[in-house]
Amino acid sequence: MSSGYRRQRGMALLLALAATAIISTLLSGMLLLSVSHLALSQTNSSYANALNLAEAGVNWELWKISHDPTSADQSPVTVEYPSGSGRFFTVHVEAYPAGGTWVPPADLWVVGTGTVDGVGRTVRVVTRGSTNFFGHYALFGIDQLNVGGSATINGATGTNGLVDTNGNPDFNGSFWYCGSAGGDDVSDNVAGTVYHSPLPEYWPTVNDFASQRAEEKYGATPPQTIDYFKNHNDNSQIVNSLGEQVQIKNFAIDNKTFGADGVIVFKPGDYYFEKIDLPSNNTIEIDSAAGVVNIWLGPAGGVGKPDTINGSMLFTAQDVNRFHLYDGSKRTLKMNGTMDFYGHIFVYNGPDKSGQYYGSVEVNGTGDISGSVIGWDVSRTTGNATITFQSTGGGSTPDPGDFWGFQSWAEVNPA
Amino acid sequence: MTRRGLTLVELLVALVIMGVVLGGLVGLWTFGFNATRRSQDTAVGYNIARHEIEKVRTIGFTLHPEGARTTGYDGLGQPTGGAPHFLATTTVHTVPDAQGQINTGCVREVTVQVISQDDLQPVFTTTSYLTKGGV
Numbered sequence: 001m002s003s004g005y006r007r008q009r010g011m012a013l014l015l016a017l018a019a020t021a022i023i024s025t026l027l028s029g030m031l032l033l034s035v036s037h038l039a040l041s042q043t044n045s046s047y048a049n050a051l052n053l054a055e056a057g058v059n060w061e062l063w064k065i066s067h068d069p070t071s072a073d074q075s076p077v078t079v080e081y082p083s084g085s086g087r088f089f090t091v092h093v094e095a096y097p098a099g100g101t102w103v104p105p106a107d108l109w110v111v112g113t114g115t116v117d118g119v120g121r122t123v124r125v126v127t128r129g130s131t132n133f134f135g136h137y138a139l140f141g142i143d144q145l146n147v148g149g150s151a152t153i154n155g156a157t158g159t160n161g162l163v164d165t166n167g168n169p170d171f172n173g174s175f176w177y178c179g180s181a182g183g184d185d186v187s188d189n190v191a192g193t194v195y196h197s198p199l200p201e202y203w204p205t206v207n208d209f210a211s212q213r214a215e216e217k218y219g220a221t222p223p224q225t226i227d228y229f230k231n232h233n234d235n236s237q238i239v240n241s242l243g244e245q246v247q248i249k250n251f252a253i254d255n256k257t258f259g260a261d262g263v264i265v266f267k268p269g270d271y272y273f274e275k276i277d278l279p280s281n282n283t284i285e286i287d288s289a290a291g292v293v294n295i296w297l298g299p300a301g302g303v304g305k306p307d308t309i310n311g312s313m314l315f316t317a318q319d320v321n322r323f324h325l326y327d328g329s330k331r332t333l334k335m336n337g338t339m340d341f342y343g344h345i346f347v348y349n350g351p352d353k354s355g356q357y358y359g360s361v362e363v364n365g366t367g368d369i370s371g372s373v374i375g376w377d378v379s380r381t382t383g384n385a386t387i388t389f390q391s392t393g394g395g396s397t398p399d400p401g402d403f404w405g406f407q408s409w410a411e412v413n414p415a
Numbered sequence: 416m417t418r419r420g421l422t423l424v425e426l427l428v429a430l431v432i433m434g435v436v437l438g439g440l441v442g443l444w445t446f447g448f449n450a451t452r453r454s455q456d457t458a459v460g461y462n463i464a465r466h467e468i469e470k471v472r473t474i475g476f477t478l479h480p481e482g483a484r485t486t487g488y489d490g491l492g493q494p495t496g497g498a499p500h501f502l503a504t505t506t507v508h509t510v511p512d513a514q515g516q517i518n519t520g521c522v523r524e525v526t527v528q529v530i531s532q533d534d535l536q537p538v539f540t541t542t543s544y545l546t547k548g549g550v
Contacts, residue, residue, distance in 0.1 A: 012422070016429035020436040027440050027447070034447035034454075041454035045539055048461035052468065052543040059549035063522045066548065082542050125550055160518075179518070197477045199509060202520025202547075405548030 046119040049087065051411075053114025054123045056081060057089030058406070061110050062127065065093070066403045069104035069130075076113075088115045096126055105130035105402070111412070122412040130402040138173065138371075138389035141378035142203055142348055143357070145183075151363075155372075155389025156192075160200040165189065173389070176201070203374065205357070206328035206349040207300060217270065226272075226298040226328035226349070233296075234269030241265065241285075251275065251298075258282045270294045274329075276307040278337070285314040288322035288342070297327040301352045306332040306362075312339040320344060320371035320390040332360040333375075339367045347375035363387070452533070459492040460501065460529040460539035466492070467505045467527045468543060476545050477519055479507050488529075501538070503529045507545075522546050 060079070065072045076092040089112055094100060096107040107129045113122040138155030139145070145159035148166040158176030163183035174192040179200030187194050207225040214220035214228045230251070238246045241263040248257065252275035257264060262282045268291025276297065278284060286293050297307060307327070315323065323343030327333045333347055350357030359376035363369065369387045467486070471479050483506040487499030506526045509517045523545040531538050 010425060012426045012429040013432070016433045020433055023440060024436065027443055031443050031447045034450040038450040038454040038457075041457040045457050045461050048465060048539075049541050052465075052541045055550045056542070056544040059544040059546040060522065062549045063544070063546035066546070067520065081544075085542075123550075128548075195478060197519075198480045199477060199521075200518040202518040403548040406550050409550060 042117075043119060046116040047121060049116040050114035050119050050121040051123070053081065053087055053089045053116060054112040054121050055114075057091035057112030057114065058110045058123060058125050060089070061091045061093060061112070062404050062406070065104070069402075072102060072104070072108075074101055076111075089113065090115070107407075108404075110406075124410050124412050125406045126408045127404045127406050130404065136389065137176075137201075137374065138387045139378060140201065140203075140372070140374045142201075142359075142374070142376045144377040144379075146377075146379040150384040152384070152386040153388075154386065158201060159183075159378075203348055206296075206326045206346060206359070209324075209326055209346070210296060210328065213270065213294065225300045226296050226326065227300055229270055229272035229296045230298060232270075233272040234267070235271055235273075237267050237269055238271070239265050239267070248273075253278060253284075255279045255282070266293050266295070267291075268293055270296065272296045272298060273307075274298055274302060275304070276309065277305075278309045278311040278313075280310040280337075282311040283314055284309075284311070285316070286323050286343070287316045288319060289316035292322045292324075293343075294324045294326065297325070297329055297331075297333065300328045300349060301358065302329040302331065304329075304331050306334050308334045308336060310336045312337050313341060314339070315342040318342050318370065323371075327359060327361070327375075330358045330360075332362060335361070335363045335365055335367075335369070337365045337367055339365075341367060341369040342371060344371045345369070345373045345375070347378075349376075453538070456501070456531045456533070456538040459488075459490065460531070461541070463488050463492050463501055463503050463529050464527040464539050464541045467503050468525060468541070471505065471507060471525050471545070472550075476523060476547050476549070479523075481507055481509060483507075498532075500532055501529050502532060503527060519547050 061073060072093045073091060074093060076090045078088050078090045080088050091112040093102045094109040094111065095102045096109050102108040108127050109124055110127050111122065111124045113120055136156045137158055138153050139157045141159040141161060143161040146164040147169045150167055151169040153171050155173045156176060157171050158178055159181050160179045161181055163181065163186060165184045165186055169189055171186060171190040175186050175190045175194045176197055178197045210226040210228060211222045211224040214224040215222050218232050220228060235248045238248060240246055240259050241261040246257060246264050251273045253273055254277040263285055265285045265287055267287050320342050325343060325345045327347040328349040345361060347359035347361040349359050357376055361373060361375040362379045363373060363385055365385050367385050369385060370390050372389055373387055483504055485502055485504045487495050488501040488503060489495040490500040508524045509521050510524055511517050512521050524542060525545055526542045528537050529539045
């Protein structure tokens with residue numbers, strides 16, 4: 001017995017240690033599993049975050065080139081986002097589909113890589129070339145939109161400001177109240193959807209367009225204003241129906257400008273005027289079949305009697321993207337004619353010395369406008385003209401307001 | 416009697432050892448349990464965040480309102496009107512342009528934070544940019 005007791009001495013301790021060892025082993029396994037599960041979860045979390053960052057990079061680049069295509073990052077740039085977070089995206093553009101240097105307005109790849117805690121994901125997005133800067137709007141009043149008579153608007157209509165309708169206009173498209181827009185309720189006159197956007201619609205100014213055009217055509221260093229075209233224009237190329245040069249005096253088009261044929265012809269180019277008073281028995285012919293015609297009405301913020309188009313305008317092409325009428329003055333532009341108009345009318349400029357924006361356009365005629373009418377104050381007080389937005393065209397040299405939109409999305413290195 | 420006394424001391428020592436070790440093991444077990452729950456919440460959390468970003472995109476760059484909104488989700492990441500396991504707060508903020516203006520020409524920032532209602536700690540936070548015509 002005594003030897004048996006001796007053999008059992010310490011058994012409780014041994015059993016305790018054995019049980020502890022077994023339980024420890026089991027719990028260690030569970031702990032290892034939990035920790036590895038947590039690590040895996042955190043890695044997956046980083047992957048998810050990296051994807052969001054990669055897309056943030058793509059959108060950031062699209063935003064940049066939408067405002068200035070020349071600012072495109074042809075080689076990768078890395079941005080910490082959010083600042084101070086230790087998270088990064090890297091982004092660059094390539095020509096689509098061949099790769100290499102992208103030249104606007106061609107389609108492009110935008111390649112974005114998000115990196116979080118050493119985990120990276122890359123997405124590559126095919127992006128459409130420039131779209132018409134008028135977006136989808138047939139008619140937009142930036143500060144005020146007054147639509148009356150029995151106008152017909154085919155396409156979207158919108159405003160950032162005050163809506164005032166009188167008469168019985170037909171909005172055969174969507175209607176957008178943007179930002180703090182208010183005024184009349186147009187829902188009974190809208191065939192499409194009435195939207196309320198929290199953000200005012202962005203529009204570049206005539207000076208923005210002029211600056212970019214001056215840089216493209218004449219190599220002028222930005223920023224420039226519409227006044228640049230006072231000394232750099234193609235006014236000397238204006239001819240009559242016989243091909244004879246027409247003298248433009250004091251940058252004015254009026255009854256003294258026209259000869260016996262009553263016609264002046266604008267070849268492709270950029271033309272600058274400070275007064276237009278087109279008599280009703282005369283005609284301006286826009287030879288847009290041969291290229292893009294831009295008419296600039298200045299000077300910036302210039303005041304005076306309204307510019308009036310009472311006569312007719314002829315267009316040798318029905319491509320709305322081949323004619324632009326930019327009014328950068330404070331004079332009112334009155335479209336009173338009966339013509340079939342193919343082009344865009346843009347009347348928004350500023351700021352002036354007091355920080356105010358301006359531009360006023362009235363569409364009083366009975367003709368049909370194919371294109372867009374955008375102005376600071378848009379008034380349509382009489383007549384029954386139709387304004388029809390044309391979704392075709394585009395692909396020309398990008399304007400400041402052009403936006404690039406993505407077509408397809410692909411992940412390049414899925415986890 | 417001497418032999419019985421030794422056995423009692425021996426038993427007490429064993430109990431103390433087991434108590435100390437098991438006490439530590441309970442701590443480890445608690446840690447493991449919390450880690451497992453945390454990892455599960457994180458996994459559900461980043462899927463909720465992605466869902467919230469897609470919701471913003473569906474509403475659209477132009478039409479999504481400015482500011483924050485909070486949505487409740489259950490433990491499986493499904494939206495719920497009842498007592499939520501997660502609260503996802505989605506904030507859309509428009510970054511002013513160089514002139515301090517806010518319009519559709521600006522970039523918008525969307526931030527999603529998913530908070531577990533167990534411990535009121537964020538399990539996942541993500542931020543991304545939105546732009547007109549963008550992804």
